[in-house]
Amino acid sequence: MTPGARVAAAIGVIDAIRDGAAAEQALTNWARGARYAGSGDRAAVRDHVFDVLRRWRSSAALGGGDDGRALLLGLLRGQGLDPDGFFTGEGHAPPPLSEAERAAGRAPKGAEARDLPEWLWPRFQAALGDGAERAAERLRHRAPVTLRVNARRMTREAAQAALAAEGILCRPVDDIKMALHVIKGERKISQSPLYLSGAVELQDASSQAAMEALDLPEGARVLDYCAGGGGKTLALAARIEGEWFAHDASARRMSDLPARAGRAGARVRLCETPDLQGLGLFDAVLCDVPCSGSGTWRRGPQAKWALTPEGLADLGRVQAGILGQAAALVAPGGRLIYSTCSVFIEENEHVVECFLSETPGWVQVFAKRWPISASGDGFFLAQLCHESDDSNQP
Numbered sequence: 001m002t003p004g005a006r007v008a009a010a011i012g013v014i015d016a017i018r019d020g021a022a023a024e025q026a027l028t029n030w031a032r033g034a035r036y037a038g039s040g041d042r043a044a045v046r047d048h049v050f051d052v053l054r055r056w057r058s059s060a061a062l063g064g065g066d067d068g069r070a071l072l073l074g075l076l077r078g079q080g081l082d083p084d085g086f087f088t089g090e091g092h093a094p095p096p097l098s099e100a101e102r103a104a105g106r107a108p109k110g111a112e113a114r115d116l117p118e119w120l121w122p123r124f125q126a127a128l129g130d131g132a133e134r135a136a137e138r139l140r141h142r143a144p145v146t147l148r149v150n151a152r153r154m155t156r157e158a159a160q161a162a163l164a165a166e167g168i169l170c171r172p173v174d175d176i177k178m179a180l181h182v183i184k185g186e187r188k189i190s191q192s193p194l195y196l197s198g199a200v201e202l203q204d205a206s207s208q209a210a211m212e213a214l215d216l217p218e219g220a221r222v223l224d225y226c227a228g229g230g231g232k233t234l235a236l237a238a239r240i241e242g243e244w245f246a247h248d249a250s251a252r253r254m255s256d257l258p259a260r261a262g263r264a265g266a267r268v269r270l271c272e273t274p275d276l277q278g279l280g281l282f283d284a285v286l287c288d289v290p291c292s293g294s295g296t297w298r299r300g301p302q303a304k305w306a307l308t309p310e311g312l313a314d315l316g317r318v319q320a321g322i323l324g325q326a327a328a329l330v331a332p333g334g335r336l337i338y339s340t341c342s343v344f345i346e347e348n349e350h351v352v353e354c355f356l357s358e359t360p361g362w363v364q365v366f367a368k369r370w371p372i373s374a375s376g377d378g379f380f381l382a383q384l385c386h387e388s389d390d391s392n393q394p
């Protein structure tokens with residue numbers, strides 16, 4: 001496909017998204033009908049679509065409208081590319097620009113230029129202060145691709161060398177023991193023997209750093225209360241000998257976990273029963289709660305536009321409910337761990353503070369927020385313990 005044809009395909013996908021389709025579904029539907037498109041074409045169309053989703057408001061301002069054609073026009077202008085090189089009308093490229101389109105468009109301003117919904121900018125400022133501008137800007141760009149090397153399988157250096165031999169070039173991430181940033185060949189990862197054998201996993205650097213910050217005692221019984229695919233448990237199990245239990249309100253979300261744990265060489269017991277009390281108490285309960293995902297919006301940018309104030313308030317209630325239920329499962333001397341991949345105070349500090357004020361006998365021993373950075377996503381983690389055990393360190 002020519003560069004223009006790729007832009008034309010992206011326009012169609014964006015219009016499908018405007019009509020209500022989820023981004024992945026719209027891309028899949030397009031690819032099904034575009035057998036002529038090679039893997040490079042599919043990747044390029046996907047990049048255009050996700051770039052628009054990250055920069056919807058500024059692209060609409062620059063393109064003078066918010067249909068697919070105007071958004072792609074605005075995106076190209078924002079990227080400093082000449083739209084006439086794409087809107088050629090030749091072959092499968094979109095028709096040339098009209099005079100009206102040439103005259104349309106203006107510089108975006110305020111939250112529009114930051115590509116945030118208006119109501120969210122004050123939340124970014126409240127949570128991140130001077131870092132808010134930088135965080136919003138990061139969300140306008142593609143996310144880094146990061147691997148976690150499974151310490152049970154190999155050293156980071158050995159993994160880096162083996163990946164290089166497969167054409168996947170990486171560099172170690174400073175201060176995170178097992179993390180590798182992929183700098184070339186990321187599209188080969190899903191077929192890489194190292195990946196398929198569980199020697200490396202895809203995991204954001206901040207999630208890795210947060211799990212590294214947890215120093216659980218050897219042999220601990222640990223419950224991952226919101227396990228999903230089990231990424232956090234597998235990161236912990238790779239470096240700590242423990243007894244691992246996984247639970248999720250939606251058992252279906254854990255369906256890949258047994259195979260994934262098997263590949264990683266970890267034993268994780270799935271708890272599909274709602275009666276977790278019957279399993280006894282745990283030395284640590286991790287609540288990696290459902291959240292807005294605001295720290296990860298460069299990966300899933302549609303969520304940035306879908307969140308509402310009511311939705312954020314609902315999430316806060318769900319998060320508080322989970323923390324309260326999980327607290328009852330922590331053994332004396334144990335830890336209650338709360339985490340989100342959001343940067344908002346409402347989902348982090350506020351939830352923990354409310355829990356502490358409403359649940360006597362608990363104290364916070366550790367809390368940290370990882371910013372949205374070039375290295376990793378936004379992430380928050382707090383560790384609580386019973387008041388009588390507050391000599392515990394993280």
Ligand SMILES: C[S@@+](CC[C@H](N)C(=O)[O-])C[C@H]1O[C@@H](n2cnc3c(N)ncnc32)[C@H](O)[C@@H]1O
Pocket residue numbers: 225226227228229230231232233247248249250253288289290291318322
């Ligand atoms: C952020 S995701 C977990 C990601 C996972 N820990 C990982 O590292 O891959 C949150 C999970 O919480 C689950 N969940 C939602 N409400 C819940 C509840 N009330 N109790 C337990 N799990 C819940 C969701 O199904 C979802 O899988």
